[in-house]
Amino acid sequence: xxxxxxxxxxxxxxxxxxxxxxHFPGVTANNQVTLKLYPGEVLALLGENGAGKSSLMNVxxxxxxxxxxxxxxxxxxxxxxxxxxxxxxxxxxxxxNFKLVETMTVAENVVLGLKHxxxxxxxxxxxRRINTISRQYNLQVxxxxxxxxxxVGEQQRVEILKLIYRGADILILDEPTAVLTPQESxxxxxxxxxxxxxxxxxxxxxxxxxxxxxxSQRVQVLRKGETAAVLETSKTTPSELARLMVGREVLFRLxxxxxxxxxxxxxxxxxxxxxxxxxxxxxxxxxxIRAGEILGIAGVAGNGQRKLTEVITGLDRxxxxxxxxxxxxxxxxxxxxxxQSGVSHIxxxxxxxxxxxxxxxxxxxVMKEYRSExxxxxxxxxxxEVAKSAKEKIDAYNISTPxxxxxxxxxxxxxxxxxxxxxxxxxxxxxxxxxxxxxxxxVGAMEAVRLQLIDQRNIGNAVLLVSxxxxxxxxxxxRIAVIYEGRIMGEVPAEKADIKIxxxxxxxxxxxxxxxxxxxxxxxxxxx
Amino acid sequence: MRLYFEKxxxxxxxxxxxxxxISLVISLILTGFLLLVxxxxxxxTFSAMFNGAFGSSQNFAETLxxxxxxxxxxxxxxxxxxxxFWNIGAExxxxxxxxxxxxxxxxxxxxxxxxxxxPSVLLAGALAGAAWAGVPALLKTRLQVDETLTTLMLNYVxxxxxxxxxxxxxxxPGGMGFPGTARFPQAAWLPxxxxxxxxxxxxxxxxxxxxxxxxxxxxxxxxLHMIGKNRTAANYLGVNIKRxxxxxxxxxxxxxxxxxxxxxxxxxRRLQExxxxxxxxxxxxxxWMAQLNPFASIAAAILMAALLVGGDQVQMMMRLPSAVGxxxxxxxxxxxxxxSLFSExxxxxxxxxxxxxx
Ligand SMILES: Nc1ncnc2c1ncn2[C@@H]1O[C@H](COP(=O)(O)OP(=O)(O)OP(=O)(O)O)[C@@H](O)[C@H]1O
Ligand SMILES: [Mg+2]
Numbered sequence: 001x002x003x004x005x006x007x008x009x010x011x012x013x014x015x016x017x018x019x020x021x022x023h024f025p026g027v028t029a030n031n032q033v034t035l036k037l038y039p040g041e042v043l044a045l046l047g048e049n050g051a052g053k054s055s056l057m058n059v060x061x062x063x064x065x066x067x068x069x070x071x072x073x074x075x076x077x078x079x080x081x082x083x084x085x086x087x088x089x090x091x092x093x094x095x096x097n098f099k100l101v102e103t104m105t106v107a108e109n110v111v112l113g114l115k116h117x118x119x120x121x122x123x124x125x126x127x128r129r130i131n132t133i134s135r136q137y138n139l140q141v142x143x144x145x146x147x148x149x150x151x152v153g154e155q156q157r158v159e160i161l162k163l164i165y166r167g168a169d170i171l172i173l174d175e176p177t178a179v180l181t182p183q184e185s186x187x188x189x190x191x192x193x194x195x196x197x198x199x200x201x202x203x204x205x206x207x208x209x210x211x212x213x214x215x216s217q218r219v220q221v222l223r224k225g226e227t228a229a230v231l232e233t234s235k236t237t238p239s240e241l242a243r244l245m246v247g248r249e250v251l252f253r254l255x256x257x258x259x260x261x262x263x264x265x266x267x268x269x270x271x272x273x274x275x276x277x278x279x280x281x282x283x284x285x286x287x288x289i290r291a292g293e294i295l296g297i298a299g300v301a302g303n304g305q306r307k308l309t310e311v312i313t314g315l316d317r318x319x320x321x322x323x324x325x326x327x328x329x330x331x332x333x334x335x336x337x338x339x340q341s342g343v344s345h346i347x348x349x350x351x352x353x354x355x356x357x358x359x360x361x362x363x364x365x366v367m368k369e370y371r372s373e374x375x376x377x378x379x380x381x382x383x384x385e386v387a388k389s390a391k392e393k394i395d396a397y398n399i400s401t402p403x404x405x406x407x408x409x410x411x412x413x414x415x416x417x418x419x420x421x422x423x424x425x426x427x428x429x430x431x432x433x434x435x436x437x438x439x440x441x442x443v444g445a446m447e448a449v450r451l452q453l454i455d456q457r458n459i460g461n462a463v464l465l466v467s468x469x470x471x472x473x474x475x476x477x478x479r480i481a482v483i484y485e486g487r488i489m490g491e492v493p494a495e496k497a498d499i500k501i502x503x504x505x506x507x508x509x510x511x512x513x514x515x516x517x518x519x520x521x522x523x524x525x526x527x528x
Numbered sequence: 529m530r531l532y533f534e535k536x537x538x539x540x541x542x543x544x545x546x547x548x549x550i551s552l553v554i555s556l557i558l559t560g561f562l563l564l565v566x567x568x569x570x571x572x573t574f575s576a577m578f579n580g581a582f583g584s585s586q587n588f589a590e591t592l593x594x595x596x597x598x599x600x601x602x603x604x605x606x607x608x609x610x611x612x613f614w615n616i617g618a619e620x621x622x623x624x625x626x627x628x629x630x631x632x633x634x635x636x637x638x639x640x641x642x643x644x645x646x647p648s649v650l651l652a653g654a655l656a657g658a659a660w661a662g663v664p665a666l667l668k669t670r671l672q673v674d675e676t677l678t679t680l681m682l683n684y685v686x687x688x689x690x691x692x693x694x695x696x697x698x699x700x701p702g703g704m705g706f707p708g709t710a711r712f713p714q715a716a717w718l719p720x721x722x723x724x725x726x727x728x729x730x731x732x733x734x735x736x737x738x739x740x741x742x743x744x745x746x747x748x749x750x751x752l753h754m755i756g757k758n759r760t761a762a763n764y765l766g767v768n769i770k771r772x773x774x775x776x777x778x779x780x781x782x783x784x785x786x787x788x789x790x791x792x793x794x795x796x797r798r799l800q801e802x803x804x805x806x807x808x809x810x811x812x813x814x815x816w817m818a819q820l821n822p823f824a825s826i827a828a829a830i831l832m833a834a835l836l837v838g839g840d841q842v843q844m845m846m847r848l849p850s851a852v853g854x855x856x857x858x859x860x861x862x863x864x865x866x867x868s869l870f871s872e873x874x875x876x877x878x879x880x881x882x883x884x885x886x
Contacts, residue, residue, distance in 0.1 A: 345764070363753075
C-alpha cells in the first residue's frame with residue numbers, strides 16, 4: 001500500500017476537494033469531505049442512500065455551491081459556478097437521473113448548452129462527429145433518433161457520448177450501471193477502460209460491490225456525509241466495505257422458508273400486446289403465480305418486461321389474452337380497478353412515474369391510501385392521520401428525509417425508491433408487482449427490500465419480481481421464468497437455477513437448448 | 529466579483545410572496561418612464577390613480593365593482609391552470625354566462641316563480657359557462673386537441689353570439705337607439721350592497737374560501753395537485769385523469785359563467801356592450817399574480833381593478849389615455865413571468881478566490 005500511495009503523493013491530483021461542507025435545509029449532505037482523484041485512475045465512491053455522494057459530485061460540477069471548502073483542478077483553485085465552468089475545466093458528469101431533453105434528438109442533446117462555442121456547427125456536421133466518436137468507442141447511437149425513442153441503456157450511451165464530445169477528461173459517473181443490463185454494463189466497463197487508457201480519470205458511484213472490484217483502483221466510503229475510509233480496492237472485501245458504509249454486518253445471502261403455494265392469485269393466459277409501432281411486444285405469454293410464492297422474471301431489458309407489468313396493472317392494453325386476478329377477469333381494466341383489487345406496483349422508473357416530485361414526502365407516502373379512511377373521511381383529508389401514516393412508513397423503511405413536508409424530489413435517489421416501496425408494499429393486498437425494486441439501493445437497503453419481498457410472500461401475497469440481477473432472482477424468487485422477445489422461454493425452480501442456463505435462455509434459447517449449450521460450454525472449458 | 533444564478537434547493541415561501549410585489553414595483557417604474565415620455569409627472573399620475581381607485585368610498589366601490597368579475601374569473605382559471613390546462617377562454621365563458629342569464633331573465637321568467645328567478649338566472653349563467661368550457665375540455669380529453677387554441681377561439685364565438693343578440697334579435701325596440709336588450713324584470717335583479725357593488729362580491733368571497741378548502745383539504749384537490757405536477761404518476765396511481773380534468777374545467781367555466789350572470793343581473797340589468805370588458809383576459813394575470821392561491825386571487829383582482837379604475841381617473845384628470853392602467857397591467861405580467869426564474873434560482877455574488885484564501 002505504502003509504495004503506491006507514495007507514488008500517488010508525487011502526482012498532483014487532477015481533482016482535489018478540500019473540506020467540502022454542503023448544507024440543505026434540515027440536513028448536512030457533506031461535512032468536511034476531502035477527496036482526491038489521481039490522473040489515470042478510477043475512484044469508486046460508495047455510501048448508503050443519502051450519504052451525500054450525488055451532492056458532493058454536484059458540487060464538483062457546479063450544480064450546487066459548497067458552503068465551505070475549496071476545489072482544486074489540476075492543482076489550481078477552481079471556481080465552478082455552473083456546469084458550463086465544469087465543462088471548460090474538462091469535468092463531465094453522467095447524472096443518476098439522466099438530464100436529456102426527451103423531445104429533442106440525440107445530436108441536439110449533445111450540443112445543448114454549448115454556448116461558449118464560437119459557432120454552432122451544422123446538424124450534419126454534429127452527426128458526423130457523433131458518428132466518429134461512436135465508431136471510436138464502439139458506442140452505437142443514432143444521432144438523429146429522438147430521446148423518447150431510446151431505452152435507458154441507449155440514453156446512457158448518449159450521456160457518455162455527450163461527455164466525450166465535450167472533451168471531458170475527468171468523468172463523474174453517478175450510478176451509471178443502476179439501470180443497465182449486465183451486457184450493457186459490461187460494455188460500459190470496456191468504454192471506461194478505453195478512456196482510462198487514454199489518460200482520462202473517473203469517479204464512479206455505485207452500490208454494487210462487484211463493480212467496485214471490476215472498475216476501480218481505490219474506493220472512498222462516505223457515511224452520513226463524512227468520509228468513513230479511503231481504501232485500495234485490492235486490499236478490501238465486500239463485507240468490509242458494507243460494514244464501513246452501513247455500520248453493521250450485511251447478509252449477502254438470505255434465509256427463506258420453504259414456499260407453500262396456495263390458490264392462484266395472478267393468471268396470465270395467452271397474453272398478446274403490441275407496441276406503438278404495431279409490432280408484437282408480448283406474444284402468447286402465459287404463467288400463474290399462487291399465493292405465497294414469488295415468480296421471478298429474468299430477461300434482458302426491453303424484451304417485454306415493461307409491457308407485461310403495465311398490461312397487468314392496467315397502464316397499457318392487451319390485444320388478446322387474459323389477466324385473471326384472484327379469480328376475476330381483470331384484462332384491460334383501469335389502473336384504479338387493479339389497485340382496488342389489491343395489486344401494488346413498483347414501477348421501473350421512479351422519478352417519472354413512481355412519485356410526484358413536487359409534492360411532499362408525506363403526500364407521496366399516502367398516495368395509495370387517500371381513497372379510504374382514516375386518511376380521508378367523506379372526501380376530506382385528515383392531516384393528522386396523513387402525518388401518522390407517513391411517520392410509520394418513514395420509520396419502518398428508514399427513509400432519510402429532513403422532514404415529512406420536504407418535497408420528494410429533494411431526497412436522494414435511494415430514498416425516493418424507499419418511498420415507493422413503503423407505499424406499495426404497505427398497500428399490497430394480494431399481488432405485488434416489483435420491477436427492479438432494489439435498483440439504486442445501497443446494500444443495507446437492498447437487503448431490507450429483499451427481506452420485505454420474502455415477507456410479503458410469507459404472509460400469503462403473490463409476488464412478481466422483474467429483475468436483471470440474476471443473483472437477486474435466485475436468492476429471492478421461488479421460480480424463475482425467462483422472457484425473450486415477449487415470450488416465456490422456460491421456467492426453472494430457483495433452487496435448481498443455473499446462471500449459465502438462464503443466461504442462454506435470456507439470449508433466446510429454449511430451456512432444452514440452453515441446458516445443452518451450457519453443458520457444451522462446460523465440456524469446452526474442461527477440454528482446455 | 530461575479531454574479532451568477534444558482535438553482536434553489538427549496539422553493540422559497542418568501543420569494544413566492546415577493547415576486548408579485550416586486551413585479552408591481554417594476555411595472556410602476558417602467559410605466560413611470562413611459563409617463564415621462566408623455567411629459568407628465570409619474571408620481572402625480574400614480575397618486576391620482578391611487579386616489580381614483582381608493583380615494584373615496586365611491587371610488588373604492590367602483591374598484592370593487594370591477595374586482596368582482598375579476599375575482600370570479602380569476603378563481604375559475606386558476607383551477608384550470610393547476611391542471612396545466614391552459615384555459616384562456618374565461619372571457620367567452622363569462623360572456624356566454626351573461627347571455628344565458630339574460631335569456632332566463634327575459635324569456636323564461638313567465639314560467640318561473642319570482643323567488644326562483646334570480647337563482648335560475650345565476651344558475652343558467654354558471655351552466656352556460658361550464659358548457660362553453662366543456663367543449664374544449666372534451667376535445668382535449670377525447671381527441672387531444674390543444675386547449676389553448678380552442679378556448680381562445682371560443683371567446684370570439686361567444687362575443688359574436690352576444691353582439692348578434694343585443695344588436696339584433698334581442699334588441700330592445702324601446703332602447704332609443706342604444707344597442708342592448710330590454711331591462712330584466714325586477715325579480716331577476718341581483719341586489720346591491722353599497723353603491724353599485726352587488727352581491728356578486730359575496731359569492732366571490734364565499735367561493736374563494738370554498739375553493740381553498742377543496743384544493744387543500746379534499747380528495748379532489750389532492751388529485752388536482754397530482755395531475756398538475758406529474759400526470760404519468762397520477763395515472764399510475766389510479767387517478768381518473770380525463771374525468772378529473774373534465775369536471776374541473778366545467779367548474780372553472782362555471783365560475784366565469786357566474787361572473788357573467790352576476791354582471792348582467794347586478795349592474796346593467798340587461799345584456800349590452802358593457803359586459804364585454806376583457807375581464808376574462810385580465811383573469812389570467814390575476815391567477816398568475818396570485819400564484820393560483822384562492823385568497824391571493826381576491827387581492828390580486830382588487831389590485832387589477834384598481835389599475836383599471838385608477839386608469840380611468842387619470843384619463844379624466846390628467847388628460848392621459850385610460851390605457852395607462854392597461855399598460856400597467858401588462859407590465860406587471862412580464863416581471864411576474866420573469867419572476868418565476870427567481871423562485872427557482874437565486875442570484876449569488878462571489879468574490880474571487882484570492883480574497884478568500886490568504
Ligand atoms: N436539492 C436538495 N435539497 C434538499 N436536500 C437535498 C437535496 N439534494 C440532496 N439532499 C439531501 O442531501 C442528502 C444527501 O443526498 P445525496 O443525493 O447526495 O445522496 P446519495 O449519497 O447520492 O444517495 P443515493 O445513493 O440514494 O443516490 C440526502 O439526505 C438528501 O435528502
Ligand atoms: Mg445519489
